[in-house]
Every structure is written in structure tokens, then in C-alpha cells.
Amino acid sequence: MALQIELQALATRESEQVEWKENVADIEDVVKTVVAFANDYSNLGGGYVVCGAMEARDEHGFQRMIRNGLSAARLKEVEGKVLALCRDMVDPPVVPIVEEVPADEPARRILVFIVPASPGAHQLRTAHGSKYWVRMSRNTVEARNGILRELFVRKRVLEPWDRRMNAAATTEDIDLLALREHLQRMKMWNEERSVDDYLSPEFQLSPFVPPLCGREPLTGMLRPRNFALLLFGREPTKFFPGAHSVFSIYPGVDRTEQYSEKVMISGGVVEQARKLIDLLNTEAYVAIDKADRTAPNLLKYPQRALQEAVVNAIVHRDYEVDHPTRVTAFSDRIEINSPGTLPSAVDRGKFVRGEASAVWRNQALAYFFNRLQLAQAEGQGIPTILRTMRDEGCPDPIFEVGQENILCILPAHPRHAKMRELKAIESGLLLGHFDEASRRAAALLEKDPLNTRAIELMCEASNLLGRPERVFDIIHAAGVQPEKLNISALLVLGETLASIRAPTEAQRALASQLLNAASTSKLQEAEIRKLVITLRKVKEFERALQVLDNHFTSNPALAMAPSLLELRGKVLIDLAKVCTDTARNDRASARIKRQAWDACRDYLDRADRELHRALEHGPSPVEREYIERDLEFLQNLRRTAQRPAHYRPGGRRH
Numbered sequence: 117m118a119l120q121i122e123l124q125a126l127a128t129r130e131s132e133q134v135e136w137k138e139n140v141a142d143i144e145d146v147v148k149t150v151v152a153f154a155n156d157y158s159n160l161g162g163g164y165v166v167c168g169a170m171e172a173r174d175e176h177g178f179q180r181m182i183r184n185g186l187s188a189a190r191l192k193e194v195e196g197k198v199l200a201l202c203r204d205m206v207d208p209p210v211v212p213i214v215e216e217v218p219a220d221e222p223a224r225r226i227l228v229f230i231v232p233a234s235p236g237a238h239q240l241r242t243a244h245g246s247k248y249w250v251r252m253s254r255n256t257v258e259a260r261n262g263i264l265r266e267l268f269v270r271k272r273v274l275e276p277w278d279r280r281m282n283a284a285a286t287t288e289d290i291d292l293l294a295l296r297e298h299l300q301r302m303k304m305w306n307e308e309r310s311v312d313d314y315l316s317p318e319f320q321l322s323p324f325v326p327p328l329c330g331r332e333p334l335t336g337m338l339r340p341r342n343f344a345l346l347l348f349g350r351e352p353t354k355f356f357p358g359a360h361s362v363f364s365i366y367p368g369v370d371r372t373e374q375y376s377e378k379v380m381i382s383g384g385v386v387e388q389a390r391k392l393i394d395l396l397n398t399e400a401y402v403a404i405d406k407a408d409r410t411a412p413n414l415l416k417y418p419q420r421a422l423q424e425a426v427v428n429a430i431v432h433r434d435y436e437v438d439h440p441t442r443v444t445a446f447s448d449r450i451e452i453n454s455p456g457t458l459p460s461a462v463d464r465g466k467f468v469r470g471e472a473s474a475v476w477r478n479q480a481l482a483y484f485f486n487r488l489q490l491a492q493a494e495g496q497g498i499p500t501i502l503r504t505m506r507d508e509g510c511p512d513p514i515f516e517v518g519q520e521n522i523l524c525i526l527p528a529h530p531r532h533a534k535m536r537e538l539k540a541i542e543s544g545l546l547l548g549h550f551d552e553a554s555r556r557a558a559a560l561l562e563k564d565p566l567n568t569r570a571i572e573l574m575c576e577a578s579n580l581l582g583r584p585e586r587v588f589d590i591i592h593a594a595g596v597q598p599e600k601l602n603i604s605a606l607l608v609l610g611e612t613l614a615s616i617r618a619p620t621e622a623q624r625a626l627a628s629q630l631l632n633a634a635s636t637s638k639l640q641e642a643e644i645r646k647l648v649i650t651l652r653k654v655k656e657f658e659r660a661l662q663v664l665d666n667h668f669t670s671n672p673a674l675a676m677a678p679s680l681l682e683l684r685g686k687v688l689i690d691l692a693k694v695c696t697d698t699a700r701n702d703r704a705s706a707r708i709k710r711q712a713w714d715a716c717r718d719y720l721d722r723a724d725r726e727l728h729r730a731l732e733h734g735p736s737p738v739e740r741e742y743i744e745r746d747l748e749f750l751q752n753l754r755r756t757a758q759r760p761a762h763y764r765p766g767g768r769r770h
Contacts, residue, residue: 156233185219678735
């Protein structure tokens with residue numbers, strides 16, 4: 117009786133732990149399930165394979181057992197074959213516990229294989245090859261791709277992905293300046309240590325993360341770990357093609373809008389997170405309703421929710437997937453798409469309610485983001501998003517968990533009339549209502565001085581009116597603080613003020629302040645081009661050259677961009693022309709003139725080298741045409757800007 121009650125108890129267990137085989141038609145199928153229970157992917161402690169019985173329901177809907185059982189000969193055959201396959205064809209072998217339970221007929225027995233969880237990962241060898249098997253709900257399935265990797269990590273066959281050494285990388289792939297900067301921010305940099313100390317395989321920054329590098333057993337080569345390349349690598353996408361982000365803005369509620377904006381963000385994951393947060397914060401503007409006395413000022417999105425959603429997407433994504441992290445802003449919501457699904461140990465229902473226990477993918481990354489104060493404490497990201505959205509009066513976020521990604525949707529606060537106002541201003545510009553658009557943009561900026569889109573539209577309207585000086589008056593009236601603007605706003609304001617034909621001293625000073633703030637930022641290629649072109653307009657050639665040189669040094673990949681090399685050649689030509697003007701100035705001394713001609717030739721030689729380098733790095737047909745024109749102009753300048761052969765002491769020719 118005790119054994120019968122024990123069998124009945126199995127029927128009450130989770131189906132993930134019990135497999136019922138009424139007829140045992142396929143011995144190999146039984147062994148697959150034994151292997152799956154031994155692998156214990158869901159950490160349930162193992163399972164039972166019951167041969168000769170099945171679950172059913174009686175006429176009243178109550179659970180009952182059908183105990184047909186197996187004949188003595190069949191039971192002996194099944195037991196022998198299963199144990200033999202578990203011993204000979206499973207690696208490492210599995211030895212299940214075997215029990216016999218009485219069936220409904222005295223001449224038959226039910227065979228139960230009890231399989232405890234194993235500390236190792238087991239595979240079954242068959243005629244079709246060796247495969248690992250796991251239980252997913254009530255099914256036995258082959259462990260492939262991410263599931264297999266996760267099984268290996270759990271069984272300690274593999275280290276977690278972020279902690280593994282990267283066999284394709286060396287310490288040369290670590291950006292030492294970025295390493296130092298981030299460690300200083302975390303107050304983990306010690307001036308008495310050398311950089312080599314931090315890259316040593318024996319040195320740990322914290323007991324919670326492994327050393328940044330490890331040493332290959334056979335070659336002795338130092339290899340950075342994956343998390344170190346993502347945090348401090350010169351070019352993370354060289355090793356992880358999906359390790360970049362895409363930020364898109366659509367003015368409407370879907371992707372069918374005629375106009376949209378897209379920003380490609382590369383570099384270390386910390387810089388990606390900061391840029392995305394910076395871009396998203398422009399969406400978190402205040403919606404004002406003076407008629408609402410209880411809450412006159414409400415954010416369209418709480419900034420904390422945006423930050424947590426972005427950081428979660430970057431830190432806990434699957435970097436073995438080649439797709440980028442995508443952040444898309446629509447007029448009524450923000451969608452954040454993180455490649456890779458939930459770890460299997462995380463319950464979906466609890467996850468979307470913010471009740472799931474902390475199970476981290478990329479724990480080392482999460483540690484550093486926490487130290488940089490970009491992330492909440494362990495397991496607090498989703499609860500923080502839920503709480504801050506509710507506190508601000510926004511609809512609850514939506515989490516869509518797919519097989520290959522997790523999509524976080526943050527609905528906008530219902531009070532987002534500003535977005536409609538921005539759309540109205542854009543429509544006004546298209547229809548030629550430039551003056552009205554300028555006034556409406558100025559009115560928006562009085563309420564929200566950091567609204568980048570309003571700044572851009574105001575500049576567009578002022579430029580179309582041919583009155584860029586209005587921008588200066590408007591940003592002063594609105595109380596715009598340049599130091600709080602993001603790079604996009606800095607560039608568009610600087611470019612507009614630089615186009616004023618006869619600027620006042622105050623206008624010139626503000627333009628210089630804006631461009632200087634932009635020049636100290638870490639920029640993408642398109643942003644560098646825009647900044648340098650603007651600096652050329654205001655004739656700040658030396659600063660333009662410095663901006664290019666600084667970014668070439670910090671990111672050598674930029675030094676191979678044909679468009680930037682051509683731009684550097686143009687700046688050097690600009691400097692050569694300035695030297696020519698000095699050399700031809702009758703008031704200059706003979707010594708200054710000689711030095712000016714020498715500097716002119718030097719700048720032209722350097723420009724010639726840069727332009728030829730641009731040609732060598734595969735420019736587009738349009739870029740090639742412009743570069744060839746620049747070279748032709750350079751040769752003409754060389755012929756016409758020659759130093760006269762002789763000068764009298766007073767600086768006159770003779």
C-alpha cells in the first residue's frame with residue numbers, strides 16, 4: 117500500500133519532474149529523459165521516469181492513475197536496456213535508481229527510474245551523434261545554442277560568458293585611457309600601481325569579479341576577458357558584432373512616418389549607455405498643465421525609468437547575438453529592444469511583475485555599472501521602472517519576452533501635448549510659416565529650456581528667415597544653460613550662431629562656449645564632421661585640427677575614415693592660407709614672412725599627405741571627387757603662394 121501511495125504522490129508533482137511511459141515503445145526515448153533529469157536544467161533536483169503507467173481523469177474530472185504495468189519479461193528487458201545505455205552510451209554515465217511498483221494486475225509491475233540531479237552535464241551518444249538533453253516544462257528537448265551554453269555554465273563546464281577569456285583579443289585591444297577614466301570614476305584607481313598591474317591575471321579589482329585578463333595555459337598569452345573588452349575595449353564590435361546601439365526617433369506612433377532620425381552608437385558599453393541615456397533624457401521633458409493644481413508639472417517619462425530600462429538592456433543582453441541594442445522613441449512610447457531572452461531560471465510572470473529573484477546574465481558587467489552608479493542594486497531594475505512609472509502617473513510598462521529578445525515598452529504620460537506642438541511646428545516649417553514656427557519654438561523653450569528638438573526647430577526657423585541672430589535672443593530669454601545641453605543641441609546652436617554675418621562680442625563668445633563644450637565630448641564620426649565644419653566657419657582652424665587629432669588618438673579607427681581625413685586636409689589648407697596672408701602682409705618683418713612661408717609649405721605638405729591617405733582608405737565615389745578637387749586646389753595654392761626670392765631688410769622686395 118505504501119508503494120501505491122508513493123506512486124500516487126508522483127502524479128501530484130510538477131510535470132517537469134515526471135515522465136509517464138505507458139507502453140515504452142522507444143527505449144532510447146527513455147534514456148533521453150533520464151539524461152535530461154540528470155542534467156536538471158531547471159534545478160528541480162532530478163525526476164522520475166514511470167514505465168507502465170499513465171495519468172488520466174475519471175468521469176468526474178478527478179485525477180486517477182492507469183496502472184497497466186509491464187510483464188515480467190518486458191520489465192526485465194526495459195530495465196536491462198535502459199541501464200546498459202545509461203552506462204555505455206551516456207557520457208559521463210548515469211546510474212538511475214530502479215524501483216518496481218505493483219500494477220492493477222498481480223502479474224504485472226510498474227517500473228520507475230529515479231534520477232537524482234547530477235553535478236555534471238551528460239550527453240547521449242546515438243547513431244546521429246552526441247547530444248545533450250534537458251527538460252523544458254513537460255517535454256524532453258535537445259539542448260542547443262543558448263540553452264546548451266547555459267547548461268554548461270550551470271554545470272561549471274564553462275565559465276559564464278562575460279568571465280571567459282577572449283582567444284582573439286590581446287591587451288593591445290584594451291583602451292588604457294578608458295580603463296583609467298572608469299576606474300577613477302569608481303575610485304578604484306591607485307596612482308602607485310602601473311597599468312600592467314591592472315591587466316595582470318593575478319590582480320582582482322574586487323572579490324566579486326575576476327581579473328580583467330587571464331593567461332592562456334599553453335601559450336602564456338594574456339587574454340582580456342569578454343567583460344573587459346565590452347567595458348574598456350578600443351573596438352568591442354571587432355569581437356562582438358552586436359555590441360553597439362541604435363537610437364531612432366519617429367515623430368508619429370509607428371514607422372510609417374515620412375521623416376525619422378537614427379543615431380548609430382558604438383564604443384564601450386558604458387559610453388553607449390551614457391549616450392542613450394543622454395538622448396532619451398531629451399524625451400523626458402516636463403508636461404505642464406497650470407490648471408492642474410495637484411500636479412502641474414509631470415514628466416512625459418520618468419528619467420529613472422528610462423535609465424534603468426537602458427542599463428538593463430545593455431548589461432543583461434546576450435552579446436553572442438549579432439543584433440544591436442535598439443532604442444526607438446515614438447510620439448506616444450519608447451521601445452527598448454534587448455537581444456537575448458530571459459535566463460531559464462527566471463519566471464516570466466514574476467519578471468513582468470517585478471517580483472523575480474535576481475538572476476544575472478553578465479554579472480561582471482552589472483557589478484561595474486553598479487559601481488559607476490548607472491544601475492540599481494541587485495534585482496531592483498524592473499521594480500524601479502514599475503514604481504517610477506506609476507509614481508509619475510504613466511501607464512504601466514509592458515514587457516514582451518520573446519524567444520530571441522526582450523522588448524520593454526514605456527508608454528508616455530497622457531499629458532504629452534508638447535509632442536503634438538513640436539509636430540505642429542515641423543508642419544509649419546514645411547508650409548513656409550517660418551516666423552510662426554520660430555515664435556512657437558521659443559514659447560516651448562521658455563517652458564522646457566533643455567528640449568533639444570525645440571532648439572533644433574528654432575534654429576531651423578531662424579535660419580530659414582535669414583535671421584540666425586534671433587537664436588541668441590531666444591536662448592537668453594528662455595534661460596538655456598549651455599553646460600546642460602547634450603551634444604546635438606550644442607552643435608546645432610553653435611552652427612547657427614556661427615552663421616551670423618556680423619556677430620557681436622557676446623554672440624561670438626556664446627558660439628565659442630558652445631563649440632568648446634562640444635569639442636570636449638566623445639563624438640561619433642558624423643558629430644565630429646559637423647563640429648569641425650562649424651569651427652571652420654568661425655575660422656577656429658587650430659581648434660578644429662585639435663578636435664580631429666584628439667579623436668584620432670582616442671579612437672584610431674576614426675583615423676581611417678576618408679571623410680575625416682579629407683576634412684583634416686581641408687583644415688591644414690585653411691591654416692596654409694592664413695600663413696600666406698601673413699607672408700604677404702607688407703607690415704610684417706622679413707623674419708616673420710620667411711617663417712610664414714615655411715609654415716605655409718609645411719601645412720600644404722601635411723594636407724597633401726592627409727588627402728592621399730583619404731584616397732587610400734576607400735572613399736565613396738562622391739568623396740573621391742571632392743578629395744581630388746581638394747588636391748587640385750592644393751596644387752594651385754602651391755603654385756600661386758610662393759615666397760618671393762629676395763626681400764630688403766625693411767620687408768620690401770627688390
